[in-house]
Amino acid sequence: MPATVVYREQAEKPDGSRYEMIAWQVPESEEFPQGLKYSFQYINPDGDTLLRYDNSPYHRDIGRHHRHAPDGEITRLEFTGLAGLIDDFQNEVTEIYEQRTD
Numbered sequence: 001m002p003a004t005v006v007y008r009e010q011a012e013k014p015d016g017s018r019y020e021m022i023a024w025q026v027p028e029s030e031e032f033p034q035g036l037k038y039s040f041q042y043i044n045p046d047g048d049t050l051l052r053y054d055n056s057p058y059h060r061d062i063g064r065h066h067r068h069a070p071d072g073e074i075t076r077l078e079f080t081g082l083a084g085l086i087d088d089f090q091n092e093v094t095e096i097y098e099q100r101t102d
Contacts (some may be wrong), residue, residue, distance in 0.1 A: 003037065005089060007082060015101055016045030021093050023082055031057040032042050032066075036082060040089045042096065053089050067092075 003024040010020040023063035032055070042051040050067040063076035065085075079085065 004079075006036075007038075007086065007087075015097070017050065017097065017100070018043060019089075021086065021089065034079075038082070038085065042089075042093045044100075051089070051092055052101075053085065055079075087090055 003026045006025045007020065007021065009021040010018065014016040017044040019040070021038075021040040022038060025035055026032050026037045028035040036055070038053070038055055040051075040053040041049065044050055048070065049068060050070050053066075054068075055065050057064070060062070062074050065077040065079040066074050067077050068074050077088070
């Protein structure tokens with residue numbers, strides 16, 4: 001079964017920062033036991049990462065589901081499903097945007 005996009009959203013904020021969220025249904029495997037692969041990224045107008053959520057298998061010491069902060073810190077995410085992840089990311093994007101534009 002090939003990867004199938006199950007969620008996609010992107011938008012640009014008035015300050016030129018933008019985010020893209022994409023999730024794919026993939027075959028269940030050791031790397032993606034929920035059958036879901038995702039990458040949500042919020043970047044500033046210069047393309048620098050302000051926030052990223054993903055479940056790439058490269059940070060297993062942190063946790064399969066994790067977030068990247070602009071300072072390079074990677075922390076574990078509590079994964080309760082795609083809908084919760086979308087809400088958490090969008091809320092955090094709003095918080096970061098408001099801090100940047102106050």
